[in-house]
Amino acid sequence: MLRSLLPRGASLKPLLSIENLGCERDGRLLFGGLTLCLAAGECLELKGPNGSGKSTLLRAVAGLYPDYTGTIEAAQSLYFGHRPGVSAVLTAEENLRWYAALCSGSGAAADALARVGMAGYERVACQHMSAGQQRRVALARLVVCEAPLWLLDEPLTALDASGQALVRALIADQLHRGGAVVCATHQSLEVSGARVLELGVREPAAQAAPG
Amino acid sequence: MTLKELWHRLGSPRWFYRFSGPWHVALGVLAALLLTAGTVWGLVFAPPDYQQGESFRIIYVHVPSAIVAQSAYLLMGAAGLVLLVWRMKLADMVLAATVPFGMTMTALALFSGAAWGKPTWGTWWVWDARITSMLVLLFLYMGLYALRQAIPRQETAGRACAVLALVGVINIPIIKYSVDWWLTLHQGATFTLTEPPSMPPQMWIPLAINVLGVYCLFGANLIGRLRVEILEREQGTQWVRELVARQAAGGGR
Amino acid sequence: MKGPVGVFLGQLRRELVAALRSLQEVLNPLVFLFLAITLFALGVGVEPETLGRYAPGIIWVLVLLSNLLALEGLFRRDYDDGTLEQMVLLGRPGFLPVLAKVTAQWLFSGLAMTVLAPLAALLLFLPGEVLGITMLTLLVGSPALTLLGAVGAALTVGLKRGGVLLALLILPLYVPTLIFGAGAVTLAMAGVDVTAQVYWLMAVSMLALTVAPFAVQAALRISLEQS
Numbered sequence: 001m002l003r004s005l006l007p008r009g010a011s012l013k014p015l016l017s018i019e020n021l022g023c024e025r026d027g028r029l030l031f032g033g034l035t036l037c038l039a040a041g042e043c044l045e046l047k048g049p050n051g052s053g054k055s056t057l058l059r060a061v062a063g064l065y066p067d068y069t070g071t072i073e074a075a076q077s078l079y080f081g082h083r084p085g086v087s088a089v090l091t092a093e094e095n096l097r098w099y100a101a102l103c104s105g106s107g108a109a110a111d112a113l114a115r116v117g118m119a120g121y122e123r124v125a126c127q128h129m130s131a132g133q134q135r136r137v138a139l140a141r142l143v144v145c146e147a148p149l150w151l152l153d154e155p156l157t158a159l160d161a162s163g164q165a166l167v168r169a170l171i172a173d174q175l176h177r178g179g180a181v182v183c184a185t186h187q188s189l190e191v192s193g194a195r196v197l198e199l200g201v202r203e204p205a206a207q208a209a210p211g
Numbered sequence: 212m213t214l215k216e217l218w219h220r221l222g223s224p225r226w227f228y229r230f231s232g233p234w235h236v237a238l239g240v241l242a243a244l245l246l247t248a249g250t251v252w253g254l255v256f257a258p259p260d261y262q263q264g265e266s267f268r269i270i271y272v273h274v275p276s277a278i279v280a281q282s283a284y285l286l287m288g289a290a291g292l293v294l295l296v297w298r299m300k301l302a303d304m305v306l307a308a309t310v311p312f313g314m315t316m317t318a319l320a321l322f323s324g325a326a327w328g329k330p331t332w333g334t335w336w337v338w339d340a341r342i343t344s345m346l347v348l349l350f351l352y353m354g355l356y357a358l359r360q361a362i363p364r365q366e367t368a369g370r371a372c373a374v375l376a377l378v379g380v381i382n383i384p385i386i387k388y389s390v391d392w393w394l395t396l397h398q399g400a401t402f403t404l405t406e407p408p409s410m411p412p413q414m415w416i417p418l419a420i421n422v423l424g425v426y427c428l429f430g431a432n433l434i435g436r437l438r439v440e441i442l443e444r445e446q447g448t449q450w451v452r453e454l455v456a457r458q459a460a461g462g463g464r
Numbered sequence: 465m466k467g468p469v470g471v472f473l474g475q476l477r478r479e480l481v482a483a484l485r486s487l488q489e490v491l492n493p494l495v496f497l498f499l500a501i502t503l504f505a506l507g508v509g510v511e512p513e514t515l516g517r518y519a520p521g522i523i524w525v526l527v528l529l530s531n532l533l534a535l536e537g538l539f540r541r542d543y544d545d546g547t548l549e550q551m552v553l554l555g556r557p558g559f560l561p562v563l564a565k566v567t568a569q570w571l572f573s574g575l576a577m578t579v580l581a582p583l584a585a586l587l588l589f590l591p592g593e594v595l596g597i598t599m600l601t602l603l604v605g606s607p608a609l610t611l612l613g614a615v616g617a618a619l620t621v622g623l624k625r626g627g628v629l630l631a632l633l634i635l636p637l638y639v640p641t642l643i644f645g646a647g648a649v650t651l652a653m654a655g656v657d658v659t660a661q662v663y664w665l666m667a668v669s670m671l672a673l674t675v676a677p678f679a680v681q682a683a684l685r686i687s688l689e690q691s
Contacts, residue, residue, distance in 0.1 A: 361626075364689070374683050378637065
């Protein structure tokens with residue numbers, strides 16, 4: 001995977017370019033011949049029923065799923081998956097400090113927590129939080145670690161109305177800064193100007209795979 | 212065909228299936244001839260050992276199986292490296308196909324070693340350096356086998372086994388050395404098995420023939436397993452369907 | 465702190481804090497070590513000569529097994545809560561957070577067992593004059609146990625029941641460390657110089673240190689493919 005070394009926003013190169021991507025999982029073709037390009041400031045919504053390969057596509061772009069054909073060139077990305085990525089025995093602040101150290105991010109943990117509406121929870125162990133609160137702490141890493149490309153898998157899950165509004169605001173900020181977002185969701189994301197990619201459910205690959 | 216071309220073509224299971232058919236037969240026939248010749252010569256015509264008498268003839272089973280069992284593990288290490296670096300499908304199949312043969316040969320070496328121990332040392336089991344190393348090797352094989360069985364996803368299982376095989380290959384020389392040293396600590400001077408170079412030619416030539424034969428058997432077995440594995444994994448593709456249809460219609464390969 | 469050092473220290477700090485928060489889990493393998501020593505005394509008999517003669521082997525085998533028990537949970541919780549995939553994705557260079565995790569693991573298993581070795585030696589009637597060499601071999605030999613074990617833990621983390629499989633994968637790789645470790649103490653009891661064996665233990669640990677972090681990194685990526 002090629003990582004863009006240029007400063008964010010200064011690049012005319014697309015932040016994500018996928019060419020002729022095909023993905024087969026357990027003998028079933030999820031998608032094939034997928035080509036797309038995402039430039040700075042663009043948002044792509046992934047739609048499709050369960051099992052259509054939205055998560056697999058995101059994991060492939062993130063670099064967590066290697067069994068695909070075709071090419072993926074992506075800028076430095078942040079992946080937000082089904083598992084929140086929040087350690088239960090640690091406090092919200094400790095979790096975010098760890099993230100800041102890992103990605104050499106500059107954001108302060110307290111500011112990030114305030115941004116996601118979790119101010120005052122810095123010293124609370126995450127195992128004492130609700131699922132929605134844990135997701136908010138997880139969202140704070142999008143603030144702490146900066147990356148030109150966000151890969152969000154169902155970011156609205158377990159969030160209340162204000163939490164969902166928060167996700168939309170974070171996405172809008174990211175686009176405004178010149179980043180790009182790929183987001184798989186069942187609900188409507190309501191981001192203006194977002195492109196939509198509809199993935200369908202295919203027949204088992206036995207018939208479709210090329211010889 | 213240059214080596215580079217061959218390397219490139221090995222990436223295609225279909226090409227390998229076509230190419231390997233004659234080799235499968237040839238190696239199988241060669242293995243049968245060599246093993247028959249070596250075994251008959253070794254068991255019937257070679258002179259008995261002046262120290263051990265007739266029982267030394269177990270060497271014609273023990274040594275070839277032990278040698279090929281270790282070679283098979285080395286091959287898996289190489290296949291693991293190829294799989295992790297170049298993502299070659301065939302390497303994963305080699306990894307999967309070698310384990311049963313290697314494990315069988317290790318078990319055979321252990322069994323023949325035990326059977327040899329009875330007349331030589333008067334006991335079925337001796338913690339001889341070579342036999343102990345083979346026992347550890349058997350556990351390494353069992354680990355690889357168990358890991359592949361435990362991981363449901365085929366591609367993942369292949370890569371996981373590749374990592375394990377590589378780590379194992381790096382460790383095998385150290386394990387062998389440490390076991391050798393351990394033996395000097397606990398037993399002092401041990402009775403070493405008769406080394407081939409010190410044997411008269413009537414004794415070691417059949418042994419060499421059997422070693423060659425067991426390598427051919429390994430090759431034939433590996434290719435046979437690979438061909439089955441290829442058909443199974445590529446069963447959805449056009450060429451396998453055509454092949455099956457042709458076979459069903461009574462045609463050749 | 466930024467850069468590679470920051471990555472290492474940040475991860476190490478997280479592991480230490482998490483370990484102290486769930487201290488019971490960290491202590492369990494150490495309790496197991498002494499429980500098993502007690503069982504050995506009950507099974508073998510408590511004559512000082514007998515028990516003392518086998519003490520080096522007993523200590524080393526039990527250290528191996530206790531390490532194995534500790535390793536089972538090395539990546540498990542991080543895998544379940546999703547921090548493992550973030551560590552693999554965000555850590556640059558990728559082997560550094562792995563190294564930090566293994567270091568923390570070693571502090572609470574290998575080093576803790578070295579520190580507790582006098583107590584084990586006391587219970588097993590190990591002659592006092594070889595206590596120093598016992599601790600030295602444990603100190604330089606145990607990093608290999610943690611490092612090699614981490615490879616197995618990384619390979620089995622995605623599996624529901626990885627425990628026994630982990631033992632099957634890893635214990636054969638522990639053979640050299642066991643042989644040189646227990647062998648050195650046994651020789652020392654006979655008054656023989658064991659510098660060579662201590663060097664061998666160091667060599668095995670150094671080799672594990674150069675190979676294992678990368679193998680663990682690869683194995684973690686492989687295990688994460690399935691989820």
